[in-house]
Amino acid sequence: xxxxxxxxxxxxxxxxxxxxxxxxxxxxxxxxxxxxxxxxxxxxxxxxxxxxxxxxxxxxxxxxxxxxxxxxxxxxxxxxxxxxxxxxxxxxxxxxxxxxxxxxxxxxxxxxxxxxxxxxxxxxxxxxxxxxxxxxxxxxxxxxxxxxxxxxxxxxxxxxxxxxxxxxxxxxxxxxxxxxxxxxxxxxxxxxxxxxxxxxxxxxxxxxxxxxxxxxxxxxxxxxxxxxxxxxxxxxxxxxxxxxxxxxxxxxxxxxxxxxxxxxxxxxxxxxxxxxxxxxxxxxxxxxxxxxxxxxxxxxxxxxxxxxxxxxxxxxxxxxxxxxxxxxxxxxxxxxxxxxxxxxxxxxxxxxxxxxxxxxxxxxx
Numbered sequence: 001x002x003x004x005x006x007x008x009x010x011x012x013x014x015x016x017x018x019x020x021x022x023x024x025x026x027x028x029x030x031x032x033x034x035x036x037x038x039x040x041x042x043x044x045x046x047x048x049x050x051x052x053x054x055x056x057x058x059x060x061x062x063x064x065x066x067x068x069x070x071x072x073x074x075x076x077x078x079x080x081x082x083x084x085x086x087x088x089x090x091x092x093x094x095x096x097x098x099x100x101x102x103x104x105x106x107x108x109x110x111x112x113x114x115x116x117x118x119x120x121x122x123x124x125x126x127x128x129x130x131x132x133x134x135x136x137x138x139x140x141x142x143x144x145x146x147x148x149x150x151x152x153x154x155x156x157x158x159x160x161x162x163x164x165x166x167x168x169x170x171x172x173x174x175x176x177x178x179x180x181x182x183x184x185x186x187x188x189x190x191x192x193x194x195x196x197x198x199x200x201x202x203x204x205x206x207x208x209x210x211x212x213x214x215x216x217x218x219x220x221x222x223x224x225x226x227x228x229x230x231x232x233x234x235x236x237x238x239x240x241x242x243x244x245x246x247x248x249x250x251x252x253x254x255x256x257x258x259x260x261x262x263x264x265x266x267x268x269x270x271x272x273x274x275x276x277x278x279x280x281x282x283x284x285x286x287x288x289x290x291x292x293x294x295x296x297x298x299x300x301x302x303x304x305x306x307x308x309x310x311x312x313x314x315x316x317x318x319x320x321x322x323x324x325x326x327x328x329x330x331x332x333x334x335x336x337x338x339x340x341x342x343x344x345x346x347x348x349x350x351x352x353x354x355x356x357x358x359x360x361x362x363x364x365x
Contacts, residue, residue: 060099061125068092068121075132076200077114077140081105084112084132092121093128100125115139116202140200145214147196148244148312150282154194158210161201169207178211181219182233192241192310194218218313225319240322241310245274248340250317252333255344257325259333268331270300278311335363 073091075084081104085097094100103125115136119128141161145154151173159166172178173190180193195217201210222228222237230236239260247253263270276287279296292299298307328344332351336343336358343354358364 057099057102060094060096061103062127063095063122063124065122067123067127070118070120073117073119074140074200074202075112075114075117075136077142079112079114081109081111088119088128091119093119093123094125095122096125100128104129109133113139114200138203140202143199143201143210145194145196145199145313147315147318149196150278150312151189151191151194153282154214154313158207163203164201164207164210169211172206172208172211177208178215180215182222182227182237184234187234187309189309190215192237192313194313195221196313196315221316222319225316226323227319230323235306236319236322237314238306238310240314240318241312242270242272242274242306243321244314244318245277245312246272246333247318247321248335248342252340252342253317253321254324254326255328255330256333256342257321258328259330259344261325262329262331264305266331267304269302269304270306272300275300275307275311278307334358338363 071091071093073087073093075087079087081101082097085094085100085104088094088100089097107126107129109129109132112132113135116138117131118137119131123131143157143161145157149157151170155166155169158164158169174188176188178190180190183190183193190211194211194214197214197217199210199213205213222233227233227236239257242260243253243256246256260270260272273287275298276291276294277283279294279298280287280291292301295302297303298311300307329346330344332345332348332354333342334345334351334354335341336354343358345351345354355364
């Protein structure tokens with residue numbers, strides 16, 4: 001259609017002309033990523049650490065390839081899952097102690113037998129747990145050696161282990177095959193030169209092996225407290241054994257050491273009851289007049305000076321006290337409290353007064 005004037009009419013859009021400044025109606029809309037795609041991306045990024053952790057865990061549970069070289073792992077009695085995992089990781093059986101512990105809990109395991117296990121490197125957590133469930137190739141026996149034992153008492157405890165003998169243990173010491181680095185060449189006895197501790201003895205360890213273990217332990221602990229720097233290490237061990245048997249509390253140990261040194265300096269007999277007990281062969285019965293009259297180099301009521309050997313095993317506290325006695329003039333001590341505390345005195349009159357006080361309070365008979 002044309003207008004009457006013959007000109008073409010202006011075209012009029014049915015939809016209406018869009019305002020070019022109005023972006024909402026522009027024919028050229030901005031490109032936006034789909035909302036669903038953004039959600040998936042965020043979820044994937046959040047899940048990625050968990051996916052990686054799961055992959056790491058299953059790799060540690062079942063590592064690719066076959067097992068590696070054989071390795072023997074000893075699990076001491078009383079070891080928890082954490083300690084076992086650390087031991088397996090250190091020996092290369094599993095790659096991660098953490099993964100082992102997680103798998104143990106997921107698999108419902110709780111504890112494993114102590115003993116010696118013949119395993120392989122790179123087993124992974126699953127195979128390691130299966131091997132531990134099967135039980136050890138070798139068992140361990142507990143050997144408890146508290147401080148203050150004599151060598152004869154240690155031998156008796158060794159003899160209580162199935163297949164071991166107290167007499168063979170004593171005979172092994174007599175051969176001189178095992179010696180402490182602090183044992184003088186002229187001394188054959190290992191009295192006092194073994195370390196008090198709790199040990200776990202393997203089925204394959206004989207009496208000589210046990211002896212070697214506890215003597216080496218003594219040497220290590222003696223090194224740690226500086227015994228090697230002493231002018232006379234063996235003398236210090238002998239004094240430490242007297243302190244060990246006499247002291248009831250750690251605070252008294254340097255003071256008792258001072259009493260011993262002061263009496264030795266003044267050439268006074270030590271008069272230590274524990275040496276008389278040792279001279280009579282031990283026991284817990286009260287000392288008698290016959291005990292105090294016993295002729296023995298260990299009876300410090302009858303002879304001056306130190307006994308020829310230690311009279312028991314010692315602790316680090318007793319060794320330190322022997323090496324570093326207190327700088328005090330005391331020459332006497334007596335039990336003054338049932339906790340094991342002693343009262344100390346310079347003169348005999350003061351000592352008698354301390355004894356009377358202890359008796360009055362019921363500490364002494």
